[in-house]
């Protein structure tokens with residue numbers, strides 16, 4: 001709106017942001033983790049993204065001012081707003097919404113027009129999940145949007161939560177001849193054969209370019225294994241090495257990995273596997289303004305991670321000379337809806353695909369008085385709202401809500417619609433649960449999840465955030481090891497009793513359970529009754545070892 | 555060669571050291587990069603953890619696989635009389651543990667280990 | 680138990696042949712509570728010996744314990760296998776049952 005346009009009077013001219021001069025002879029466009037956000041939204045980056053061990057203080061574990069300083073971004077600029085949480089509400093009102101496939105399509109077309117015949121467009125996955133319409137169409141709305149957007153190659157993670165059969169159906173019918181679905185690390189669980197094509201070699205502007213796919217290695221652990229019972233995943237970096245050697249032997253002059261490892265795993269993989277020019281990664285939703293350069297026995301590898309929620313498009317121009325990558329230029333472009341006119345064809349498609357659900361999506365459940373967001377290692381206000389709803393509606397002692405990194409942001413005064421609630425909860429295993437767990441079991445769950453986040457070896461992490469908790473307070477010592485991180489847990493002021501059973505509300509169980517009322521119905525019930533919600537400070541455990549960490553700002 | 559009797563004591567041993575001794579006799583194995591142990595860093599299913607052991611040294615006589623924190627660490631033991639120094643299986647793990655492969659080659663013992671995490675899932679980006 | 684399936688797959692690349700054996704077997708540890716009677720445990724029932732032979736000559740013998748997963752999937756590697764060579768596996772479990780399977784290298 002007006003605010004958005006006015007913003008650029010004394011700043012960069014809007015057009016400048018997207019005028020990226022072509023360089024070299026091959027261009028890789030990369031987006032990832034759109035989580036089915038077809039229309040523009042707000043999306044607040046985290047203020048807590050702590051790196052431990054060797055990852056401390058290095059990208060992507062930088063937030064706020066530490067991030068601006070590291071990447072030399074001017075405070076208060078549109079880029080500062082794009083890449084950090086700083087002054088979020090004020091800046092969001094000023095610069096407007098981000099992402100949306102119609103605006104993204106305009107940007108993709110603009111870049112492709114400026115680089116005719118030399119682009120490959122890569123989508124890192126987590127594309128078919130994250131909205132009500134994606135869930136209700138079993139990913140179909142996003143598959144068709146990807147095709148219209150011109151995606152050439154993809155890999156996956158949440159896609160698998162529609163089940164093996166649905167994934168196979170889409171890959172074999174919808175994507176055939178248009179989008180390559182690659183994964184070098186998904187195998188038949190018994191016989192070990194690859195389920196998907198591991199790589200493709202495409203001749204781009206007379207340069208043979210190999211793209212190797214890497215799906216999310218821990219899909220059967222982080223998500224229900226019963227959805228994909230016959231498939232085995234894993235990092236499989238020895239097989240990755242084999243694939244790299246194979247494509248080099250076939251003459252590839254550029255070797256790129258389209259990864260859904262999460263950035264810490266990408267960085268470690270880059271240090272171990274030889275011969276990869278660039279890893280274009282996702283999963284951890286890190287929006288990193290510049291590539292990380294990793295040295296290995298074969299030379300060096302660039303690692304790029306391109307955020308989430310259709311908020312960014314990464315542009316990697318490569319100068320390929322004498323059979324290898326001689327130089328590069330990189331730009332991560334935030335997609336500001338006010339600065340990019342919506343593409344007509346994509347707008348028409350989005351309107352058509354949403355039309356049957358319009359009234360359901362538009363139901364106003366309540367109004368929020370404060371900012372509602374999700375990202376952060378421990379909690380967000382939208383998660384706190386879900387926790388508050390679970391405690392109230394389910395009458396539980398304790399509530400757990402998973403540390404997902406997708407979900408959109410709402411500004412103070414915004415109506416919370418059913419669509420917004422689904423943006424936080426739309427998964428295929430959303431049944432709200434009530435379990436009776438002992439204090440000991442609760443402690444084990446917290447320790448396990450903390451280890452998935454703060455193990456010093458990224459291959460033992462899972463790339464999400466800490467489970468959000470309500471009704472329970474604890475201290476978390478970030479630098480401890482498994483079993484020792486969770487300290488002094490209390491419930492209603494009393495120490496968590498290892499032998500006592502507590503009533504625990506939650507959702508998103510990865511175990512096969514009897515389907516029941518989905519969590520969005522529980523939260524919607526709470527919101528309809530409340531009419532106006534005011535979420536105070538989200539509960540964050542007392543942290544030990546976090547102060548001074550460049551990934552921690554409060 | 556005639557197959558030896560099933561080593562009851564080795565499978566009953568409760569401690570890793572004890573189990574290794576029961577299989578191979580006295581002497582501690584030396585860690586070796588020639589023992590390629592392939593196990594996941596995190597188990598997808600703790601009842602079926604895939605393990606592969608490739609012994610790259612010459613004259614491999616036997617390979618044994620142990621899960622340190624299982625109630626009885628020995629999982630399996632293979633002796634070779636013509637096959638290459640390689641063994642793969644799927645195994646059960648009770649909890650997060652080091653997985654240890656011990657190789658006997660040229661009368662000497664070599665080993666490799668890796669931690670395999672058994673964890674509750676349910677988080678994600 | 681003649682009804683227990685023993686499947687063998689072989690795959691040759693260069694001079695190396697992978698042999699993978701899959702046996703439908705419960706591999707009961709003896710520690711699992713009986714679902715029908717909580718005071719009882721399901722009796723231990725697991726394969727103990729699994730031997731491989733090539734054209735009648737033993738090439739590997741394995742000792743398995745109850746920590747091997749249900750439906751054991753055991754792999755070995757062989758060098759210099761020629762098309763037509765016969766690979767045979769025989770197994771026996773702690774309850775005295777046994778089985779075998781055979782494959783011809785392609």
Ligand SMILES: [Mn+2]
Nearest residue numbers: 126157283679
């Ligand atoms: Mn993901």
Ligand SMILES: [Mn+2]
Nearest residue numbers: 033126283679
């Ligand atoms: Mn994601």
